[in-house]
Amino acid sequence: MGKKVKAAKNSSEKSGTTSKEKNDKKLRKISEEIAELRKKYIKISSRQAKMDINDYVLKDTDGKDVKLSEMFGDKENLILIHNMGKACSYCTLWADGFSGEAYFIEKKAAFVLVSPDAPEVQKEFAASRGWKFRTYSATGTTFIADMGYYTEAEGYWPGVSVFHKDAEGKITRISKDYFGPGDFYSAPWHFFDLLPETKEEKEK
Structure with missing residues (x-):
């Protein structure tokens, strides 16, 4: 019984590590995509602004x-x-x-x-x-x-x-x-994003 529990624990830890690595990779990819889209946005916006x-x-x-x-x-x-x-x-x-x-x-x-x-x-x-x-x-x-x-x-x-x-x-x-809520120029909105949704927000 002890061996089975230990094996299950090792399997769980291994699975958790793999899952974390996968999620870290996804997050890095998303961050890179956001940065790239931001560059494209600025490039197009600058053409319009000039x-x-x-x-x-x-x-x-x-x-x-x-x-x-x-x-x-x-x-x-x-x-x-x-x-x-x-x-x-x-x-x-x-x-x-x-x-x-x-x-x-x-x-x-x-x-x-x-x-x-x-x-x-x-x-x-x-x-x-x-x-x-x-x-x-x-x-x-x-x-x-x-x-x-x-x-x-x-x-x-x-x-x-x-x-x-x-x-x-x-x-x-x-x-x-x-400027507008959630843009790149006002920090509070990005902290709000990290908070759980309120009941009112969920009902929208």
């Missing part, structure tokens, strides 16, 4: 004019967040996350947030959230609509545009993306 850009004039939080070209600082690339404004709680969730990441992002590219809110509204709200990046107001300009983040039919959309400025000062948009 366009020459005028040197728009926006407002800083003190109401002073600031050219888009000035937002680059000493960087060649500018990551610009299209935020829908104070009234959008989801936009605030994204921006709060960026605040902790801005220090690291700005080692590679300039990083700013633009919204339709008036400068004084932006200034007060950014301070209340403790945001550690620059914010600019596009109120009174066509910038947000021209970038594809506003239409009269659908209103504002959140997202990101990435701009490049060459040695001659020419500005080109080189990539863009939209």
Whole structure:
């Protein structure tokens, strides 16, 4: 009897190891597929995003004019967040996350947030959230609509545009993306994915 139990245990352990190895292999394959699809997504999205850009004039939080070209600082690339404004709680969730990441992002590219809110509204709200990046107001300009983040039919959309400025000062948009629950730009959603479904979620 003892030998049979030991043999069964060894068989179970061997089977478990094999199962783990198979699952690890599947997970690696899925991760590689996700990474490859992400590259393809960015490639296609960048083709759609590419366009020459005028040197728009926006407002800083003190109401002073600031050219888009000035937002680059000493960087060649500018990551610009299209935020829908104070009234959008989801936009605030994204921006709060960026605040902790801005220090690291700005080692590679300039990083700013633009919204339709008036400068004084932006200034007060950014301070209340403790945001550690620059914010600019596009109120009174066509910038947000021209970038594809506003239409009269659908209103504002959140997202990101990435701009490049060459040695001659020419500005080109080189990539863009939209924000939404489960995207690559807000960490909480990915933690939520690891939680068990609630009763309400199961009933949907």
